[in-house]
Amino acid sequence: MTTIAQNLGAVRARIAAACAAAGRDAREVRLLAVSKTFGPEAVREAHAVGQTAFGENYVQEAVAKIEALRGLPLEWHCLGPVQGNKTRLVAEHFDWVHSVDRLRIAERLSAQRPEGLAPLQVCLQVNIDAGANKSGVAPQDALALARAVAQLPHLALRGLMCIPEPAPDFDAACAVHGRARALFEQLRAAGLPLDTLSLGMTADLEAAIHAGSTLVRVGTAIFGQRTAPAAG
Numbered sequence: 393m394t395t396i397a398q399n400l401g402a403v404r405a406r407i408a409a410a411c412a413a414a415g416r417d418a419r420e421v422r423l424l425a426v427s428k429t430f431g432p433e434a435v436r437e438a439h440a441v442g443q444t445a446f447g448e449n450y451v452q453e454a455v456a457k458i459e460a461l462r463g464l465p466l467e468w469h470c471l472g473p474v475q476g477n478k479t480r481l482v483a484e485h486f487d488w489v490h491s492v493d494r495l496r497i498a499e500r501l502s503a504q505r506p507e508g509l510a511p512l513q514v515c516l517q518v519n520i521d522a523g524a525n526k527s528g529v530a531p532q533d534a535l536a537l538a539r540a541v542a543q544l545p546h547l548a549l550r551g552l553m554c555i556p557e558p559a560p561d562f563d564a565a566c567a568v569h570g571r572a573r574a575l576f577e578q579l580r581a582a583g584l585p586l587d588t589l590s591l592g593m594t595a596d597l598e599a600a601i602h603a604g605s606t607l608v609r610v611g612t613a614i615f616g617q618r619t620a621p622a623a624g
């Protein structure tokens with residue numbers, strides 16, 4: 393077994409244990425393997441043991457990897473900030489985007505989604521802990537943005553994504569993730585058919601699952617430490 397296969401097994405066990413501790417069915421939580429800065433071979437190794445959904449941050453790096461792995465039935469999720477000049481590449485290559493935080497970007501993604509592809513699956517990134525200089529729509533503006541994005545023809549609005557600052561302990565992490573969960577429920581109560589709460593990474597996936605995450609985004613615990621940030 394490769395290291396990546398072993399790591400994936402350990403992460404799946406962490407997810408199962410967290411679900412059991414929270415009284416949740418493990419099938420409610422998807423695992424997204426965040427492969428940014430790692431090459432196509434690492435993705436192949438993960439796919440060989442059943443992983444199909446992969447997350448990337450840097451659009452150019454991701455597009456090269458997606459092209460190199462065309463033959464495999466993989467699902468690609470864009471997690472990084474989407475600038476206006478990158479929307480076309482994102483619309484043409486990805487299945488999901490978790491980092492939409494402005495209507496203008498959503499409109500471009502919808503307009504540039506190629507005919508013949510399924511709608512681009514979208515999560516709104518919310519700046520849940522009001523971190524300075526952080527991407528994400530402010531929580532109080534999320535409902536209006538969600539209503540507008542839900543109208544766009546070539547997008548399917550699925551949920552919310554948050555990247556809170558590291559918390560000092562489990563309870564603090566649960567508290568901030570709980571705010572994301574509350575906002576998610578508020579939008580659902582307002583009639584938006586959301587089913588995805590993208591919360592939790594290597595360090596805090598247990599707290600995220602406790603708070604109600606339906607998708608955890610895990611890089612380091614699967615692929616190892618990232619060295620140089622990739623360009624692009």
Ligand SMILES: *Cc1c(COP(=O)(O)O)cnc(C)c1O
Nearest residue numbers: 426471593594595609610611612
């Ligand atoms: C890099 C990244 C991850 C994975 O983080 P790890 O701590 O390596 O698990 C998850 N989500 C986003 C948005 C990221 O940028």
